[in-house]
Amino acid sequence: MNPCVHTPGGTSVDDVTGWMLLSVVSATAASGLTGGTVAEPLCWLVVITACAMLLGRPAIRWLMARTQTPQAATGAATVVIIGCAAVTQAMGIEASFGALVGGLLVRTAGAEAKRGLAPLRSVTLSVLAPLYFAEAGLRMDLSALGTPVVAVAALCALAVATVGKFTGALLGARVARLDRRAGLVLGAGMNARGVIQIIVAGIGLRLGVLNTASYTIVVLVAIGTSLMAPPVLRRAVRRIEANDEERARLQRGKDLAGVS
Incomplete structure (x- = not known):
């Protein structure tokens, strides 16, 4: 089985776990380092996760199924994401975690509803994301590297960061009985920090956990590992022969591209 097929899912689990831990750390840093403040956000995380799985998914599917136009789907998704962020912030949990939960809930909607979110996706990728990264870059102080x-x-x-990711991927590949080349592919795919690490660094800077120099280091690591990933991943993938499952997946992608 080609590990590249499963890397995105593993990355999603990694990101969600990281966000949950970040929520606990940020809540603790904001309110003081005591046992009570650690237990409280942990309890809220359990409540949020349970409500999202048991109540949130069917409610969002029902809501998104009744959006007849892209404008209605965009409005509903925006309200859900902002509402989840507001709820988690009111609970003392990082608002970004609530936005992540809201986005995951919207993602569970039907294919028709998700197609209606194309305008929101376009605005986010072409306008909001570049503005966020520009703002994150303005917080850096490259003179600190002097x-x-x-x-x-x-x-x-x-x-x-790089050695840790590749070592973990190679060990995971060994446990899963994959060869070393497959482990290198997993390591190259998992090594890129990118968006998540920059967001985490921004939260740390806002909470006072990181100073400007530490923030600059974290963002540089995110940029460096992200730029490193494509060439390393291409080189590693070339050494792996595609099996029947991978060829079938590539053919389905070509067929879908032809239809669209």
């Missing part, structure tokens, strides 16, 4: 300690720390962080 300090030897900061420069060495940035290189060490990049090395540890």
Whole structure:
């Protein structure tokens, strides 16, 4: 089985787990380091997860099924995402985690409803995302890299982050009885931090957990690993022969592209 087929799913689980841990850490940092403040966000996470799975999914499917136009689907999805963010923030959990939950709920809607979200997706990718990354870049202080300690720390962080991901992927491949080449593909795909790490760094800077130099290092690691991923992934994939499952998946993609 080609591991590339399953990498996105594994990344999603990794991201959701990271967001849950981030919510606990941010709530703790915002209210003080006591046992009670750690237990409270953990309890809220359980409540949010249970409500999203048991009540949220059927409610969102019912709502999105009744949107007849792209404008209605976009409006409903926006209200759901902002509403979830507001609820989690009121609970003392990071608002970004609520937005993530809202997005995952909207994603469970039917294919017809998701097609109606194309305008929202276009605006997000072409306008909102570039503005967010521009704002994140303005917070960086590249002059901090002129300090030897900061420069060495940035290189060490990049090395540890990359080696850690590849080591974990190779060990996971060994446990799953995949060969070393498949482990390299998994490591290349999982190594890119990108959006999630930049968001986490921004939250850490806002909470005072990170200073400007630390924030700059984290963002540089995110950028470096993201730029590193495509060439390493292409080189690693070339060494793996496509099996029947992978060829069937590629053919389905070509057929769908031909239909659209």
